[in-house]
Amino acid sequence: MSADIQAWAGSNPYGVRAKIAEDRLRWELQLQVSHPPPLADWGFRFGEAVNHLRATLDNLVVAIARQSGVADEKQLKALMFPISGTPAEWKNRQKALACLADWCRNALEQVQPFQRPEYGGTLDEDLLLVLRDLDNRTKHHLQVKPDLAPQTIEHAPSVEFETEEGAAASVPPDTEVNIAPFEDGAVLLRHRTNGRIKSVRGRYSITAEVQVLLPDDRAFGVTDLLAALWEYTRAVMEHVIGTAEGAEGKSVV
Template sequence: MDFGDQVSRLARAHQLGAALSADMQAWGVSTPYGVRASIAEDRLSWELRLQVSQSPSLADWGFRFGEAVNHLRAALDNLIVAIARQSGVTDEKQLKGLVFPICGTLKEWKSRQRALSCLPDWCREALEQVQPFQRPEHGGTLDGDLLLILRDLDNSTKHHLQVKPDLAPQSIQHTPRVEFETEEGAAASVPPDAEVIVGPFEDGAVLLRYRTKGRIKSIKGQYNITAQVQAVSPDGRPHGVTDLLAALWEYTRIIMGHMMGAADQAERRSGA
């Protein structure tokens, strides 16, 4: 069978992902952000604030991420249509309604059988083998299933996709040196009362806040902030954009290989 169009879509998604990763890395190494420590007017607290000198191209990155996801989903959908055509299905209305099923439950899979009835038996069997609902039966879990993530992201990119640089608390490394006005104030401020704040990635955003019992004379220190560009999936979970896209591409490639292998076996059996 000829699967040239599906392979080209997979290649296009890979190209988009590589270009997106390169652009994100270029932004990161340009030192586009830093931090600034400031003491409160009453000198009983201090904050570490983000300084952004060059904002990331979030709108463009989100668009390209969504385009890559759409190509991966389309590669699977078009694969099923190609199999149907080469199996003799000519009804364009029927072909137009065909999609690669991605089912999280057995009930959902059974509800798709009528739409898939035009496909050959070997194809339906191969499709069933890769369905997410099979995971729990083999000791797996639906949490993080890449086919379900691909389906949900593809649906969301048709409407709205959240892509943002997010700061995880563990990405903030700091070694502050606080000097107090009195020794009594320093002693009263142990242990430190610190708050880590994960907020929007924007100039002036508060990252850390320290409250003290004694008045602060000065604050010095070294700080290192690492930002990660994340896509927020429809269930609210954040994922690193480049890591997620690479995982989706690899899993889509595996699924397509499984279907193509089943097609080759069916052809050999029919020609025997």
């Protein structure tokens, strides 16, 4: 997906245009989108990756249970890797985890998000909670969007006025920066003047980022978030597997 996003970005899929208002007392920098991003495809693939990461944790718990001697298929089917944001949530999961050995439940408890309330200042910063909430959301729908942050817009405009008086009256410049949707015609900048504009020229640089919108409306770069989720999931699995091998004296597949 990262390669596809880079290929899309490398095809020069968007640009900008300056448009002067009819009264010539305002001009706008508008987004031009010639090649819209395939958001539906990227959203589906991101959701699949999230679901696979979540399933990997569930499969790990089932594998440990089987190697520990649990043979009841009903119990195994009900097993899943617990992700609890509070001690109360963890307590409510104990019945489903009763078939696991004490060492396994202890290992699972050690990696729970509620154990690290200081991480990032709030519980919702924990990546296991992010994985859980995204997995639940992707089963229904996922919001993936390219976003333009104001600080990624660099502009060096040159405005020519019809009169010297108009130019002098328009200092300092009155410029408004917008957080615009990624669509053709979206207004990125709006510049108001007190004198009539003759022409607008300039150089502009805009950086767009494909982002995923979390359930709490925080936005992160899609590939950066996937990489972080993968790394954290691997670290959690290594902790649990290491505990399992130490307790049972054999590897967990």
